[in-house]
Amino acid sequence: MRNQQIGDIFNEMADIMEIIGEDHFRINTYRKVARVIHDCPQDVSELAGREELRSLPGIGESSAKKIDEFVQHGTVQAHEKLLKKIPPKLLDLLKIPGFGPKGVAAVWKKLNVENIADLQRAIDDQSLEELPGFGAKKAEALAHGIKFLESAQGRILLIYAVGIAEAVVGQLRQRIAGLKRIELAGSLRRCRETIGDIDLLAEADDEELARHIVETFTRIDGVQEVILAGETKASVRFTDPNVCSDVVQVDLRVVPSKSTGAAWQYFTGSKYHNVRLREIAVKKKFKLNEYGLFRGEKQLAGKTEQDVYKKLGLAYIPPTMREDRGEVELAQKNKLPAVVEQKDIRGDLHMHTPASDGRNTLEELVAMAKMLGYQYIAITDHSQSSAIANGLDIERLLKHIKKIKVLNEQYDDITILASSEVDILMDGSMDYPDEVLAQLDFVIGSVHSGLTGPEEKCTARVIRAMKNPYVNCIGHPTGRLIGTREPMKLDMNAVIAAAVETHTALEINAHPQRLDLKDIHVRQAIEDGVKLIINTDAHDVAGLQLMRYGVATAQRGWATSSDILNCQPLDAIRAWRVEGGEL
DNA sequence: GCCGTTTTCGGCCCGACTGTTTTCAGTCG
Numbered sequence: 001m002r003n004q005q006i007g008d009i010f011n012e013m014a015d016i017m018e019i020i021g022e023d024h025f026r027i028n029t030y031r032k033v034a035r036v037i038h039d040c041p042q043d044v045s046e047l048a049g050r051e052e053l054r055s056l057p058g059i060g061e062s063s064a065k066k067i068d069e070f071v072q073h074g075t076v077q078a079h080e081k082l083l084k085k086i087p088p089k090l091l092d093l094l095k096i097p098g099f100g101p102k103g104v105a106a107v108w109k110k111l112n113v114e115n116i117a118d119l120q121r122a123i124d125d126q127s128l129e130e131l132p133g134f135g136a137k138k139a140e141a142l143a144h145g146i147k148f149l150e151s152a153q154g155r156i157l158l159i160y161a162v163g164i165a166e167a168v169v170g171q172l173r174q175r176i177a178g179l180k181r182i183e184l185a186g187s188l189r190r191c192r193e194t195i196g197d198i199d200l201l202a203e204a205d206d207e208e209l210a211r212h213i214v215e216t217f218t219r220i221d222g223v224q225e226v227i228l229a230g231e232t233k234a235s236v237r238f239t240d241p242n243v244c245s246d247v248v249q250v251d252l253r254v255v256p257s258k259s260t261g262a263a264w265q266y267f268t269g270s271k272y273h274n275v276r277l278r279e280i281a282v283k284k285k286f287k288l289n290e291y292g293l294f295r296g297e298k299q300l301a302g303k304t305e306q307d308v309y310k311k312l313g314l315a316y317i318p319p320t321m322r323e324d325r326g327e328v329e330l331a332q333k334n335k336l337p338a339v340v341e342q343k344d345i346r347g348d349l350h351m352h353t354p355a356s357d358g359r360n361t362l363e364e365l366v367a368m369a370k371m372l373g374y375q376y377i378a379i380t381d382h383s384q385s386s387a388i389a390n391g392l393d394i395e396r397l398l399k400h401i402k403k404i405k406v407l408n409e410q411y412d413d414i415t416i417l418a419s420s421e422v423d424i425l426m427d428g429s430m431d432y433p434d435e436v437l438a439q440l441d442f443v444i445g446s447v448h449s450g451l452t453g454p455e456e457k458c459t460a461r462v463i464r465a466m467k468n469p470y471v472n473c474i475g476h477p478t479g480r481l482i483g484t485r486e487p488m489k490l491d492m493n494a495v496i497a498a499a500v501e502t503h504t505a506l507e508i509n510a511h512p513q514r515l516d517l518k519d520i521h522v523r524q525a526i527e528d529g530v531k532l533i534i535n536t537d538a539h540d541v542a543g544l545q546l547m548r549y550g551v552a553t554a555q556r557g558w559a560t561s562s563d564i565l566n567c568q569p570l571d572a573i574r575a576w577r578v579e580g581g582e583l
Numbered sequence: 584g585c586c587g588t589t590t591t592c593g594g595c596c597c598g599a600c601t602g603t604t605t606t607c608a609g610t611c612g
Binding site for chain 1: 584585586589594595596597598599600601602603604608609610611612
């Protein structure tokens with residue numbers, strides 16, 4: 001999969017073109033191409049040379065040729081030419097907050113600054129402040145920016161961002177008596193798997209209150225630094241050690257109630273989704289901004305998001321779908337899929353007890369599952385090869401199955417399936433013999449070791465497991481840990497085709513560090529008719545409550561409840577499992 | 584460079600904040 005690499009080339013070309021001052025519409029096009037490539041579930045290097053590549057939205061003849069060229073030669077001439085026009089480390093300067101292409105071009109041309117060390121020297125010897133358009137304050141801000149860059153952390157996991165946002169909102173509610181409404185926005189609301197900064201939106205109908213909210217925000221506990229603060233908007237760097245050790249940028253915007261919907265829509269993004277909406281507005285001779293949808297001076301919509309979409313002639317688009325991945329077109333035709341919701345989930349088919357590496361008893365898990373309103377759960381302790389996870393040998397497993405069946409008899413309002421998360425061994429065989437697997441109500445096959453092998457080997461391994469008639473589902477298919485462990489190299493086309501052929505479900509593991517399958521693969525899988533299961537893989541009762549992250553990932557992949565096995569009644573799952581029939 | 588139920592040529596989203604400015608450019612989201 002070379003999409004990351006190819007997309008990065010287009011972004012780098014755009015960066016260089018900005019510095020040397022080329023047409024910015026062309027630059028935007030390159031950035032869009034980069035985004036389309038990054039979002040594409042198919043390996044674009046496999047689409048190269050075929051018409052399919054040119055049919056991707058935003059990719060025209062010229063971009064397709066560059067992609068073909070990369071696949072054939074490993075380089076793109078246009079890219080190489082651009083690289084020759086700038087010093088090799090110049091692009092590092094763009095990473096400094098507050099320093100953009102115009103500034104970089106100025107210091108390079110006028111002061112021969114070619115990298116961050118050069119810039120630091122220009123700040124130190126005060127030659128920077130002599131430059132037209134620069135000054136002492138700008139120099140100071142850049143010095144600060146360089147320091148920040150040296151200590152900068154990357155994006156944080158969604159669940160930490162949720163924790164931090166809740167901490168900030170909690171403090172604001174406590175400190176501001178007149179605070180009526182405050183909402184989460186940005187990538188946090190869209191439930192991207194990682195979050196760069198946290199966006200909040202507050203409502204205030206008088207300017208006094210708006211100022212008070214902004215000012216209070218800059219003074220709450222945990223603020224490390226105020227980046228900017230105006231009348232209606234402020235940005236801070238914030239940390240809360242109760243959530244995580246990272247320092248995160250939090251942006252707050254305050255708008256009047258007549259604009260709350262438009263502002264919430266705007267600050268939820270994505271940027272590209274918003275651009276699409278504004279283009280539609282322009283075509284209708286309207287104007288869309290964070291204050292509302294306007295015809296001339298007249299506000300047509302703004303109080304609610306629903307109004308804004310409606311007046312634009314669009315069906316309401318759920319936040320998790322707002323990525324400009326085709327949802328706007330479907331909303332225009334009123335053909336959006338009704339994506340799965342938390343309330344559709346009827347059970348959780350992946351969790352662990354102390355029999356292997358879980359922390360809560362069977363009874364405690366059942367109690368929590370009942371509280372969550374589930375009709376069924378599957379107990380899926382590890383198999384014998386997972387020694388670190390205290391996996392069960394056959395003898396222990398058989399006893400465990402008995403215990404679960406006895407327990408199941410005690411409940412008439414929930415069904416407990418005796419199951420197992422069985423290791424897929426290196427050669428693709430299963431960690432228990434078939435006659436043992438046959439005794440389980442449900443079987444998840446998972447890869448837990450040897451994830452670093454070559455693609456053909458990993459793919460063949462998983463597909464062999466799928467071909468075992470007792471395996472119902474592949475758990476966390478790629479094995480990735482976001483930000484920590486790379487996904488296993490899988491030919492996702494082949495895995496999806498095998499899932500259809502062998503009638504095996506794929507898991508959407510809801511754990512915030514996994515989210516595996518991820519959104520674009522979810523979409524690819526359901527397009528080909530694969531059934532998915534959203535599971536928490538809980539190791540304690542708190543883990544059972546992380547289902548929402550899996551649901552959000554399913555929504556981001558446009559899955560409806562009919563795509564998700566554990567949105568169906570247990571009888572339907574049993575029939576699906578045994579007969580291989582349709583749901 | 585891409586795209587088209589107003590266009591195959593002429594468009595391509597919008598506003599807050601900051602700093603260096605006598606009216607605005609750059610950056611960010």
